Amino acid sequence: MIPIEERTGTMIGEIEVAAIEHKPVMSKEVVEALHLRAGLTIVDATIGTGAHAQKILKEIAPDGRLIGIDRDEDSLALTKERLKDFHDRVSLVHADFRNIDKVLAELRIKKIDGILFDLGISSYQLDSQERGFSFRYDAPLDMRMDRTSQILAYDLVNNLTEKEISDILWAFGEERWHSRIARHLIRQRNQSPLSTTGQLKDAVLRAMPHGVTRRQRIHPATRTFQ
Incomplete structure (x- = not known):
């Protein structure tokens, strides 16, 4: 899904963050596919x-419930602020969607009526x-979706x-x-560790065959970072 985003300032706790007014262009299709009521x-x-989530909550009002799952705690903090007017009908959980069964069990939810997966990295994260x-x-060189993970x-x-x-x-790119x-x-890391995105990008560029970089429509490092 391709978002159209606008940024506004907001405060979460004592930290000022860039709140994102994400207006997904396929919100109508999502509502129709989920048969919301x-x-x-x-x-x-x-x-x-x-x-x-904001659109879904409006469609399932006044008593519908939304369970929101994400691996990114920063995104969840923004979402909590964004959905504060729906607080009594929203449960936000820091988890991997692979553990949906466990999340629902802990919330004592035995039945759901629909589920949405909007896969991929967001502009906010980029x-x-x-x-x-x-x-x-x-x-x-971090790249963690879940910043509680110990592996960078x-x-x-x-x-x-x-x-x-x-x-x-x-497999991934x-x-x-x-x-x-x-x-x-x-070869590069045997000389010195690769510790920044700039070093990784430059190493990828040096690895490319002569002339390839001029023929590609995307940056040569795009698939490596993907």
Whole structure:
């Protein structure tokens, strides 16, 4: 889904954050697909900053309930602020949607009427420089969706084997030059660890065959960061 976003300032606790007014262009299709009506119990399994959730809650009013799940605590903090007017009908849970059964059991919910998955990274996450998702900024190699996780992109890039890195680049990015990039990353880290997004981007560029970078319509590092 392609969002149209506007940013406004807001305060969550004592921290000022960039609140995102996310207006998904497919909200009408989501409402129709879920057959929303008053009184339903809906799970938004990737609630993010709460744009779809806001629309869903209005459609299932006055007594419908929404369970919002996300791995990103920062996004959940924004969503909590965004949905504060619906607080009595919303349950926000920091979890992976793979554990939906456990989440529902803990909330003592035995039946739901619909579930939404809006998969992918958000512009909010890409624009958060310190998260290290984008090569547009030179930032620490983090890339964690769930910042309570102990494993960073830094750990993977600097500790996985050449084959493991190559397999990841192909499986998740469909990177044509996966073997070549993996081989170059191993050489690079043997000289010094790769610790920033800028270093990873530059290493990928150096790994590319001569002339490839000029022919590609997207940045050569796009699939590696994907």
